[in-house]
Amino acid sequence: MDPARGTDRHDGGSGPWPPPMAGRNDGSAPRQGAFHLYWRLVAISIRAQAQYPGSLLLLSAGHLVVTLLEFLGVWALFDRFRLVRGWSLAEVALFYGLVNLSFALAEAVGRGFDAFDRLVRTGEFDVVLLRPRSEVLLICGQELRLSRAGRFAQGLIILGWGMSSLGLAGRPEVWMRLAWAVAGGTALFCGLFVLQATIAFWTVNSLEVVNTVTYGGVETAQFPIDIYPSAVRAFFTWVVPLASLNYLPLRGLLRGGDPGWVGWAAPLAGFLFLAVSLRLWRFGVRHYTSTGS
């Protein structure tokens, strides 16, 4: 702790001795709320990134251009074939935008877990464990990646274009539905990052195979899941419930047929997935043995 605080006490301080340590919940010091602490950590991260505004701007702009180039492939396929299993480009744009928005948010928020293997490899996780606050909170607060604004903007542009060409842009109820689906998708991808971090407790290195599910999941969910073979469909419905975050809500919206509550309830699967991942994570933390010396 701050040594200056200790010396202060020698000149006749009247408070309790030893002085209360900030953050320790022994009843004598007000404990910062978890959200308050998180926002302070995030504010530090944002200020750090804002030190290089030019670099941040170029990175975000570059990210936007690159992700828009990716969409050209989809556009070219529709230019040639017009429809895929009855879905039009404007409809697929909703699927595409939704999953990219979720992934961009998850990459921004969950960066700490995405790069967690470094903490295990260098032994820095010991430092996190020494702190008297939740490890999840501290790791999430490590970095909020602003450069992901590029992919976010791409998702928003494509989603907005799809909505306006389908004549849905003026319906606030639809926007709420989609925002809820994006929230569920963000939770799901964060859950995947947490799982990837949990594996690092045992393998020390991050397993790149998990990228198959994260990046591969984004790639897969850019199209309605009913165009894929049944094995792929089953995996992304029951193991990693990506289908319930964009296929189910959007099918209800675009095709009807499902009762209205399905579209609202389905994104809960993302939060459920995150909860299960965090449970596994806690199991991993209990089994963590420090590396290094």
Add this chain to the structure above:
Amino acid sequence: MIPRQPATIGRPELALFLARFRTLVQYRAAAAAGFVTQLFWGVIRLAILAAFIDGAPAASPMTPSAIIAYVWLSQACFAMLPWNLDPEILALVRSGNVAGELVRPLGLYRQWFCRCLAARTAPPLLRGIPLLAIAWTAGDLPLPAGVATAAAWLAALAGAALLCATFATLMNVCLLFTLSGDGINGLMAAVVTLGSGLILPLPFLPDGWQRVLEILPFRGMVDAPFRLYGGDLPLTALGSILAHQAAWILILGAAGWWLCRAAERRMTVQGG
């Protein structure tokens, strides 16, 4: 300083290449991860194309077996594509250890070219051969139509590997000017994957784009060799494919060599 000996041209390059190649072949865990990733990606890409073609088979510019060959071969050779910078060169430039490379009695461009050539050949061999074995047995990847097709494919593939290494070296040389690799990496990935035909086989793109992509170098990396294999391009196209690759290898190589010399003259190595 050790004088450069013209009599041994080729020998130090070969030694550098082999040393690097042998190191890269050690990364078996990375190869296993890459193998699973490429397998997954191949299944997804084929499923997407099949779903589109199902709706309007007449609009497809390629036969199903040519598409299957194209997708599986491009997944197998994914690591050959120059879609990212060499992380070790990135670290050398960032840390100033590039000074160590400059001391060696071999020009920087030649050293890095050998390094890039090893990086574009060893990983795809490790990942690609098992993937091709699976695709041949379980994924209905057809065998080449004959010995002549196989030989033409291998010749074009060798040209593609050289082209990929030349392009990768040029990008790594650009790092000497930008110092940060984030921008180059992102742009490289987008332009190379789209232009070479990895995202979508080039015949599927609108005709206007194809005329531009025919000229650009990226087509020689994936599109041309794998369309030869699947019979989508006739064997007689081999000559023009090799000429196109050779022309771009010369242009990109000269540009890289010249930029490298310019960078070496104005380079400031920091740190102490």
